Amino acid sequence: MEIVINLFGDPSQHKVEREKEEVESLLQKFESYPGGYVPAEVGTKNIGKGADWLVVSVTILSGATGLFFAIPAAHKKVRETLEEWDRIFKEVKRLLDWLSIKKPVMLPDEYLFLEALSRLDEECEASELVFLGVNKIPTDNPSLQGFEDMVFSFQDGGMIESVAVSRSGKVLWHHSVESAGNA
Secondary structure: OEEEEOOOOOHHHOOHHHHHHHHHHHHHHHHOOOOOOOOEEEEEEEEOOOOOEEEEEEEEOHHHHOOOOOOOOOOEEHHHOHHHHHHHHHHHHHHHHHHOOOOOEEOOHHHHHHHHHHHHHHHOOHHHOEEEEEEEOOOOOHHHOOOOOEEEEEEEOOEEEEEEEOOOOOEEEEEEEEOHHHO
16 A cells, blocks of 8 residues: 655655655654554655656555555445454554654545545445445646546445545545436
């Protein structure tokens, strides 16, 4: 699971001399996490159109931590793994809160899925949801291609529930509509 942190600002603001310092600081934080050592790879990489935007990439190694999961295939009942997803979501959220990164963060699709599911669990019985699919919200910034905000859709009985989540993990909106077969 990769988390991208925009520590250096946009390409015109890069301060390359801080690269090693920022990477080392994050690595030390992962080693001192109160919940136990979190194996992670931390480094810099270039993203964006022309790969000219320097960011910090944090990859939490999945095999060692058990944090990784995949967004389910469409039409899969959420209940099959809801309890495990909830545990993973709380664990990752606790880690992100503890890291207290003040710069913009671009979270992985899987985390955004969990954020959407968490929002729906507040308003309906998430274990009864059927995952229908995901769509990216187009952005006019070509450097953010691959890091678009997302809309996750679920079926809850006769209702379609859609939740939009920003790449930073903030729920943008939640919309419910009666499915066509029930209108």
